[in-house]
Amino acid sequence: xxxxxxxxxxxxxxxxxxxxxxxxxxxxxxxxxxxxxxxxxxxxxxxxxxxxxxxxxxxxxxxxxxxxxxxxx
Numbered sequence: 001x002x003x004x005x006x007x008x009x010x011x012x013x014x015x016x017x018x019x020x021x022x023x024x025x026x027x028x029x030x031x032x033x034x035x036x037x038x039x040x041x042x043x044x045x046x047x048x049x050x051x052x053x054x055x056x057x058x059x060x061x062x063x064x065x066x067x068x069x070x071x072x073x
Contacts, residue, residue, distance in 0.1 A: 003028070007036050011046050012071045019067035030067075037069055047072050 003026060010025060011017050023033045040046040049068040 004036060004039060007033075008040055008045060011037075011040070011069055012073070014071075016049075016068065016070045019069070022069070041069075045073060046070065 007022065007026065010022065014021075019030050019033060019037075022028070022037065023030045026033065028036070037046060037048075041048055046069050049070055
C-alpha cells in the first residue's frame with residue numbers, strides 16, 4: 001500500500017486526526033504530510049478543520065487551527 005492510502009485509512013478509522021498525530025504515526029515531516037493529506041482534501045474525502053470549529057471536535061487543540069483533519073468520506 002502507498003502512504004496516500006495508508007493516510008486515508010488512518011483518518012477514516014479515527015474519524016479525526018491532527019497534523020502532529022499523522023506526522024508522528026507515519027514518521028513524515030509536517031510539510032510533507034500536509035501535501036499528502038491535501039490530496040484527499042482536494043478529492044473531498046477529508047476536510048481541514050477551520051478555526052471557527054476549534055473546540056467543537058474531540059481533538060486536543062495542541063495543533064494550530066487548520067492543522068486538524070476530519071474524515072467526510
